[in-house]
Amino acid sequence: MIIKKIFNNNAIVAKDSDKHEYVIMGCGIAFKKNAGEKVDENLIEKTFILKQKDASEKFKLLLEDIPSEHVSLCYDIIEYAKNILKVEFNDYIYITLTDHISNAIKLFDSGIDNPNALIWEIKKFYPKEFQIGLKALQFIKDELDKELPEDEAANIALHLINVQGNISNDKTGNVSKHTKMIKDILNIVKYTYNITLDEKSINYERFVTHLRFFFQRLGQKKDTALEDDFLLNHIKTKYSKAYNCMLKIEKYLETKLSNEEQLYLTVHIQRVTQRN
Known part of the structure; x- marks a missing residue:
């Protein structure tokens, strides 16, 4: 391999006989070297192959x-x-x-x-x-x-x-689909509470990020911890409006959510709709 560019003594860009380029790192690999010279392959420690x-x-x-x-x-x-x-x-x-x-x-x-x-x-x-x-x-x-x-x-x-x-x-082309679903879910929350959500709040950011991760988990089978039943029942009573809003979202998604997902979705709805 031949040196094409030197960043410092320990990092270079090199190209092989097929003109493929690599970022190469190694202690002293470019010491007293110039572009166009041969790479000392004994000094190579890390090779970055970015396609x-x-x-x-x-x-x-x-x-x-x-x-x-x-x-x-x-x-x-x-x-x-x-x-x-x-x-x-x-x-x-x-x-x-x-x-x-x-x-x-x-x-x-x-x-x-x-x-x-x-x-x-x-x-x-x-x-x-x-x-x-x-x-x-x-x-x-x-x-x-x-x-x-x-x-x-x-x-x-x-x-x-x-x-x-x-x-x-x-791979699955779900970016636009999930973006629309997040928008729809936010609308469900807004119309249920008849409020405008504060898009600059940390609770709004948390809720949207939770939804993004939630879509990645959707469909994955997970064992539900026993204590989730107790916690969900407690949250259902304490935050009944948020829980009912969560049920609307579950209906929109056309899927049965685990107790754990119901619990955390309800908590996020409660947080994002708080005014204080």
């Missing part, structure tokens, strides 16, 4: 602004996530997650918190992704000696959740 051209070009731009150790760290996190989740991610995960984590590290160094308002939902509905987020924080601590807060594990998990959803939606 989507647009993603590949954006990733190269990212490398010009982000420390190579951040890129290398994110590569390890993504590979770990692939092995745990047994999925292939869209190429853009290398851009979005790398950019996010690098920025999160900069914010941490500046003493700025980046809380995730959806951490409770993510822990509850996506425990695997959240555990990967926690593992990513351990990677960051081991590599950079920076102990980022637990909220950041949820932020990382959200990237993994979204990219899985994008792959699924791209």
